[in-house]
Amino acid sequence: MQYFPASLQDLTDQFSKLPGIGGKTAQRLAFYVLSLPENEAQAFADAIVEAKRMVHTCPVCQNLTDKEICPICDDDTRDQSIICVVAEPKDVIAMERSREFNGLYHVLHGVISPLNHVTQDDIRVKELLQRVAKGGVREVVMATNPDTEGEATAMYISRLLRPMEVKVTRLAYGVPVGSQLEYADEVTISRALEGRQEI
């Protein structure tokens, strides 16, 4: 006995394919869509097709964009000689929020992770090397996540960049602003000590 209409079951299945969405949640979301007015359901469907159709990676920095060149790469007021390397598009947003960085970005779209079968060829390393090889780049700031894989990826890329006469730096490690020392792990504290600065 099929309990739900086929088209409702199909929509539930589609939702349950999404990451982190289980069967119960998928059902709830499908019911929600049914409760929407026709035009809102259509708008949701259109947004999916539209995003998929319009969004591609910027040929320069590999960030997601719907323009030919992304707005950051296209911005003449930004320092073209410094490139900040991040793992994911959302990391660009995190960096931009700090309002501290005025250079360009390079989005790797992942980190090297042998356990997940992600090799250096699966992320946009080649594109970065080509950008640097073209010249005009003074410094590359590695800003991959401060975890094992982000670390390893940063090390790998910095080794490739070494012969290219470009300064390679890394975001400073230390205790997060506004955090409490008693909750900081020992590795973070020892890195913060190593990197201590005069005040």
Added chain:
Amino acid sequence: MQYFPASLQDLTDQFSKLPGIGGKTAQRLAFYVLSLPENEAQAFADAIVEAKRMVHTCPVCQNLTDKEICPICDDDTRDQSIICVVAEPKDVIAMERSREFNGLYHVLHGVISPLNHVTQDDIRVKELLQRVAKGGVREVVMATNPDTEGEATAMYISRLLRPMEVKVTRLAYGVPVGSQLEYADEVTISRALEGRQEI
């Protein structure tokens, strides 16, 4: 500065309208859709439109269906003289899973809830009364949730049904099978005691 392409932002906004989906999750889901092959993204969009277009309520029992009459109401082997009243379509599934009930259903699409501004006119009570008034119904089993609102709704409907010479029953209260007594709340235990049966 707009960090994301407009169409990606739009898709993220659409996801974040879904119940229980916050900003971060919406972003993750939008990225996931971008990572899908074109045909799968299209299939997702189609499923939304299709479900919205095909699914309606059964004119008899008010359950969701894409047929003219839902498969349960259309099934001649089921007992047409007993109607089980549930709050939501998913409750029909819960009942069917027990394989114990062979009558028909009536889906209220909600329960009376003054706090949420849901009155008896917002749920399908009228349709139930019309069904019973037509005759041929011997018993109505109230199977709304055993909480305050489900309870109140069941009481309200049973009062309306009383003059119609139909037996109105309610699912038994008691300790859930497979549960542990020490975790059962006192109201459940007192109801289980009241309803105790000879073995």
